[in-house]
Amino acid sequence: MAWLVLWDIDHTLIDTRGVGRELSASAFERTTGRAMREQAKIDGITEPVIFRETAKLHGLSTNRTDFERFAEALADEHVKRAEDLQVRGLALPGAAAALHALDAAGFQQTVVSGNIKAVAELKLRVFDLDRHIRWELGAYGEDDDTRAELVRLSLQRAGATAADSVLIGDTPADVEGAHANGVRVIAVASGRSNESTLQAEGAEAVLSDLRDTEVLVKLVRGDDRQSK
CATH class of the missing domain: 3.40.50.1000 (HAD superfamily/HAD-like)
Structure with a gap:
């Protein structure tokens, strides 16, 4: 058992209900200086892979340090918009x-x-x-x-x-x-x-x-x- x-x-x-994508877009722009026009596949995919593949869609090459900066920004965006997540999600x-x-x-x-x-x-x-x-x-x-x-x-x-x-x-x-x-x-x-x-x-x-x-x-x- x-x-x-x-x-x-x-x-x-x-x-x-869409809030997660908005927060990812905000963190992506904070990290790369580029607006996130599109996002890589997310279903069942880990955050480092989503970030790396999304960056590629924008012609960017990233490393672990870039991901760590993105992760910090993403956590911050979730804290700032926790109430929005609760209301809309x-x-x-x-x-x-x-x-x-x-x-x-x-x-x-x-x-x-x-x-x-x-x-x-x-x-x-x-x-x-x-x-x-x-x-x-x-x-x-x-x-x-x-x-x-x-x-x-x-x-x-x-x-x-x-x-x-x-x-x-x-x-x-x-x-x-x-x-x-x-x-x-x-x-x-x-x-x-x-x-x-x-x-x-x-x-x-x-x-x-x-x-x-x-x-x-x-x-x-x-x-x-x-x-x-």
Whole structure:
């Protein structure tokens, strides 16, 4: 039975409804001096890769120092516009109840996210979704470029094995990163990937959303491997 739950954030627990892109654009301009005309693919991609590939779309070559400056600016923009994020964004249906139910069932919960840690913390805090999260066990965008390595790092930090763990996310990249480490996946079709896509990617279970906490707890325990 799993005892560690690895959560994705964007489109799994929350939706920034466009605010996130605006904040990225502000941080990009602060870092590079260029307005962000377009943004690279973001679904399931880590922040360093998004920044690097977005810079390329603008004819720019960047390094780690540039990313660190961008990350600092991005965290600052989130702090400055936290109220805007709270008003315009939302916690996805069932997110708060799911976190509470898994805590009540005795599971440790953390985050494996392409977001930098400061942004991940703020995103969940503004929607009051952070109270059950063990941040020190997670892995974040500044830790590595790849999802698979973030999952590995989180398992290492938690002292957990793949058999101890389950990842909950909404993208094929979440499935791929977890499976690269032998971790079971509960996929949620609350983002841009539908249920059939996530099933085809090999997620062990697929839910339409997080509202049915009884089913979710059973799936995390491994009592029921059937998709909803």
